[in-house]
Amino acid sequence: MAKDPRVTNIEDLPGPKSKGEMEEWKMPYEEYCKKIFDVGNEHAKPRPLKGIKWLSCTMYIFTPHSVANLAELGAECIKIEMPRMGDAMRHTSPFNECYLYPLHDTRPMTGTGLGFTNANPNKYFITMDYHIPEMVEIFYGLVKKFDGLTELYRPGTLDKWKMSYRYLSEINPRFIYVWGGGFGYGPKIFGGSYDILGQAHAGLASISGMHEFMGGHCTKQTNWVIDWQSSNLITASILAAIHHRRKTNLGTMIEFSQVQVPTRMLGHTTTMYGKFGIVRQRWGNWDTQLAVHGIILCGKSDFPDAENPQDKFDARYAMVSAFQDADFKELCAITGMKELYEKYKAHKDRVEGEAQVEIYSALERWAADKSRSEVCKILNNAGLLAEPVRNDREVYESPHYRERGTVRWLDDPLFGDMLLHAGYSSGLMEKSPRRINWHWRPVGADNKKVYNEMLGIPLSKIQEWYDKAYI
Amino acid sequence: MCDIIWCKKEVGGKPCDTINYLDPYCFWNWEGKINCAECGTVYYIHMIQGFMYIGPEERPGEEPDIMPLYADKPFDGYSNYRPGVEGRTRPYECKPRAQLKGVADMVKFSIRGRPVRGWRPQPPSAGLAGSFAFNWDIQKLSPEVWEEYQKKLAAGEVKDW
Numbered sequence: 001m002a003k004d005p006r007v008t009n010i011e012d013l014p015g016p017k018s019k020g021e022m023e024e025w026k027m028p029y030e031e032y033c034k035k036i037f038d039v040g041n042e043h044a045k046p047r048p049l050k051g052i053k054w055l056s057c058t059m060y061i062f063t064p065h066s067v068a069n070l071a072e073l074g075a076e077c078i079k080i081e082m083p084r085m086g087d088a089m090r091h092t093s094p095f096n097e098c099y100l101y102p103l104h105d106t107r108p109m110t111g112t113g114l115g116f117t118n119a120n121p122n123k124y125f126i127t128m129d130y131h132i133p134e135m136v137e138i139f140y141g142l143v144k145k146f147d148g149l150t151e152l153y154r155p156g157t158l159d160k161w162k163m164s165y166r167y168l169s170e171i172n173p174r175f176i177y178v179w180g181g182g183f184g185y186g187p188k189i190f191g192g193s194y195d196i197l198g199q200a201h202a203g204l205a206s207i208s209g210m211h212e213f214m215g216g217h218c219t220k221q222t223n224w225v226i227d228w229q230s231s232n233l234i235t236a237s238i239l240a241a242i243h244h245r246r247k248t249n250l251g252t253m254i255e256f257s258q259v260q261v262p263t264r265m266l267g268h269t270t271t272m273y274g275k276f277g278i279v280r281q282r283w284g285n286w287d288t289q290l291a292v293h294g295i296i297l298c299g300k301s302d303f304p305d306a307e308n309p310q311d312k313f314d315a316r317y318a319m320v321s322a323f324q325d326a327d328f329k330e331l332c333a334i335t336g337m338k339e340l341y342e343k344y345k346a347h348k349d350r351v352e353g354e355a356q357v358e359i360y361s362a363l364e365r366w367a368a369d370k371s372r373s374e375v376c377k378i379l380n381n382a383g384l385l386a387e388p389v390r391n392d393r394e395v396y397e398s399p400h401y402r403e404r405g406t407v408r409w410l411d412d413p414l415f416g417d418m419l420l421h422a423g424y425s426s427g428l429m430e431k432s433p434r435r436i437n438w439h440w441r442p443v444g445a446d447n448k449k450v451y452n453e454m455l456g457i458p459l460s461k462i463q464e465w466y467d468k469a470y471i
Numbered sequence: 472m473c474d475i476i477w478c479k480k481e482v483g484g485k486p487c488d489t490i491n492y493l494d495p496y497c498f499w500n501w502e503g504k505i506n507c508a509e510c511g512t513v514y515y516i517h518m519i520q521g522f523m524y525i526g527p528e529e530r531p532g533e534e535p536d537i538m539p540l541y542a543d544k545p546f547d548g549y550s551n552y553r554p555g556v557e558g559r560t561r562p563y564e565c566k567p568r569a570q571l572k573g574v575a576d577m578v579k580f581s582i583r584g585r586p587v588r589g590w591r592p593q594p595p596s597a598g599l600a601g602s603f604a605f606n607w608d609i610q611k612l613s614p615e616v617w618e619e620y621q622k623k624l625a626a627g628e629v630k631d632w
Contacts, residue, residue, distance in 0.1 A: 098575075102593040102595070105601045108594075111575070111589075397632075414603060418581070444601035447599070447602045448599045466600035471600060
C-alpha cells in the first residue's frame with residue numbers, strides 16, 4: 001500500500017496487475033459477447049425508452065412500424081383504431097388463410113391476419129371514432145399526457161378535424177407530431193401510396209431484377225421493403241426530435257413522404273445521372289461494381305424429394321464471390337474456366353457488362369450438374385466465399401439465428417405459440433435491449449386501461465361509449 | 472395512388488370547386504366517364520397504370536359510367552359527400568372482394584406442437600368495452616384443445632424447435 005493515500009498503485013487494486021495479465025484474463029471475444037448481450041434474458045434489463053409515451057393513429061405497415069420500433073425499445077405506445085373494425089391491416093392476411101382469433105368481442109368469426117405481424121408488437125390497443133366531437137375532446141386529453149403522435153391520414157385530414165400539429169402544439173408545446181404518408185405536400189399532395197408504388201415512383205423497381213435481354217423485368221421486392229425501411233427512418237427522426245426537445249423544450253412536426261425513401265436507397269444512381277447523364281440499368285443478381293460477386297443458378301435442387309416446391313425446385317441458387325484477382329484465378333482454376341481468367345485477368349475488364357454475361361454463363365454451365373450445396377462446398381474448400389440462397393425454413397433452422405436469438409419462439413400472452421423473426425433482428429444492445437412482450441392485442445383490448453386508468457373516465461361512461469360505437 | 476378530378480365548372484356564377492376522389496382500385500387502368508358529386512358534370516378520363524393519360528374532359532349530356540367514391544369542397548369548410556350518397560357517390564359496402572372470400576385455414580397448434588389461437592370461434596373477452604386481460608387461460612377457455620395438448624405432451628409430440 002502506498003504511504004500517500006492520494007496515490008493509487010495498480011498492485012493494490014483488485015483485478016489484473018499488469019497489462020499482460022489483463023490481456024490474459026480477458027475472456028475470448030465470443031464468450032464476452034454472449035455474456036454481455038445475454039440473449040433470451042432481455043426482459044431483466046431496463047427499457048431504453050421507458051417514460052416516452054406515444055400515440056399511434058396509423059394503419060398498414062409503414063407508420064405502425066415506426067411506432068413499433070419505439071414500443072420494442074420500451075416506450076408506452078397506444079394505437080387508436082376504428083371501433084369494431086380496427087386497422088385495415090388486421091384483415092390482410094397472406095392468401096386469406098392465416099388468422100389469429102378473436103379480433104373483437106362483437107366479431108367472433110373474424111381474426112387478425114398475420115399481415116399485422118411485426119408492425120404492432122408491445123402496443124396497447126384502444127378504439128375511438130374521431131368524428132364524434134365528444135371523442136375529440138378525449139383525444140386532446142391524451143395529447144396533453146403524451147410525448148407524440150404518428151398519423152397517416154391523407155395530408156391535411158387531421159388539420160381539417162382540428163387534430164393536426166397546428167392545433168395540438170397549442171395544447172402541448174412539447175408534442176412531437178409525425179405525419180407519414182405517400183407523397184406529402186407538393187404537386188401530388190392528393191396521392192396516396194403503397195409500398196410497390198413507392199418502389200416504382202422513386203425508380204427503385206426500375207433497377208431491381210434482371211435486364212430484359214436476360215429474360216428479366218423491372219421487379220419489386222416480394223415483401224414491402226419500403227414500408228419497413230421508411231418507418232425505420234421515421235423512428236430515427238423521432239429519436240432526434242426527442243433529443244432536440246431535451247435542449248429546447250419544444251416539440252416539432254415531422255412530415256415524412258414514403259416515396260422519398262427509395263431515392264435514399266438508390267446509392268450513386270441519381271448522382272451518376274447528374275454528373276454524366278447516364279440512366280442506370282438494372283443488373284439483378286449480379287453486381288455493377290464487383291465481378292464475380294453475384295447469385296448463380298445451379299442445376300440440382302438440394303431437396304429433390306421434398307414436398308414443398310420452394311424446397312424441391314427452388315433450392316438451387318448460390319451466392320458466389322471471387323472479385324479479387326487471386327480469388328478469380330482460383331475460381332477459374334477450380335471450375336475449368338482458365339481461358340476466361342486469361343481473358344479477364346484485370347478486374348476492370350471482368351466487371352464490364354459483356355464480360356459478366358460471359359463469366360456468369362460459364363459458371364452456370366459448370367454448376368449445371370451440381371446441387372447448390374455441392375457448389376458451395378467446392379468453392380468454400382477452395383477458400384472462396386459462397387453461400388446458399390436460403391428460404392424461410394432454412395432460416396428457421398439456421399443455428400446462427402437461433403444462437404443470436406434472431407429467430408425464436410414467443411409464448412404470446414393472448415395468442416399462444418408464435419414464431420418471432422423480426423423483433424430481435426435490429427442489433428443487440430448490452431444495457432437496454434429491445435424486447436417483444438406480445439405480438440399484438442385484439443381491437444379495443446386496452447379501452448378500460450387507457451380510458452379508465454389513464455384518463456380517469458368512469459366505467460359507466462366507457463360502457464356507454466362502447467354501446468354507441470364511439471369506441 | 473388516388474387521383475382526383477377537381478371540378479371547376481361554373482355553377483350559379485361561381486366555380487364548383489369540388490374534389491372528386493378516384494379510388495385507385497377502380498381507376499388504376501380505366502377508361503370511361505365519371506360524374507362530379509356536387510354539380511353532376513360528366514368527365515371523360517383514360518388512366519393507364521394510375522396515370523391520367525387523357526382527361527378529364529367534359530362530356531355534357533352523357534351518362535357517367537361510375538361515380539366517385541368520395542368528394543369534398545376545400546373552400547367550403549371541407550363539406551363532403553361520403554361514400555354511398557345516392558346519385559352522387561358510389562356505394563361502399565365494406566365487403567372483401569370476391570376473390571378474397573376463401574375459407575381460412577384453422578390451426579390449433581404451431582409447427583412445434585404448442586397451442587396457438589388460430590381457430591374460431593373464440594370465446595369473448597368478458598371484459599368491459601371489449602377489453603382483454605393479458606392471459607389466455609386455455610385450460611378454462613378451450614378445454615378440448617387443452618386436453619389434446621396434454622395428449623401431445625404425453626406422446627412426446629411437443630418440441631422446443
